[in-house]
Amino acid sequence: DTGVSQNPRHKITKRGQNVTFRCDPISEHNRLYWYRQTLGQGPEFLTYFQNEAQLEKSRLLSDRFSAERPKGSFSTLEIQRTEQGDSAMYLCASSTDRAEQYFGPGTRLTVT
């Protein structure tokens, strides 16, 4: 399968713990996006990379959130000191320049 992959698919953590998610985009795609989706809502943009450069961050991305794409391939999203409000589905998408975005299956985070 050559689509976008995300790991883990599910993560349960206790409040205050740190978590890290990984996204592997479609190999020839230079753009990578992170979104968050909560129940009853559409995905909300968090941040975006073009190659290894993080070009845009949403106001939703508090200072507890950090994302990297060190070699312009896979990306990681880390949440420090998790809070119950962080519980959501975290989606990764990739694309070529200005083209349609292809989404991965998401990582469902539950903070207890």
Place this chain on the structure above:
Amino acid sequence: AQSVSQHNHHVILSEAASLELGCNYSYGGTVNLFWYVQYPGQHLQLLLKYFSGDPLVKGIKGFEAEFIKSKFSFNLRKPSVQWSDTAEYFCAVNALGGSQGNLIFGKGTKLSVKP
């Protein structure tokens, strides 16, 4: 701020009925428009897209959408739905004059098709 509105939260239809899902966006500049579908237990998949040209675009599985610039709308249509169309449908907009490419999504419309 840019936003996308989907008028219906939940639509219930019988098989063979016609479908129209509304989508309006708020942005005065050039846009790319998308409809994504999420089948139960699956991830978001692209249904169709509009970048430029003919405002009537055709997607997969018999879906089509019409871009009406004067109404800031991009409604999704299908003449005859099937039980397998049961899914959640999301309209999304990429405002080309603004950010670098992130999509702004509506809240989604859940479609239930009764066999």
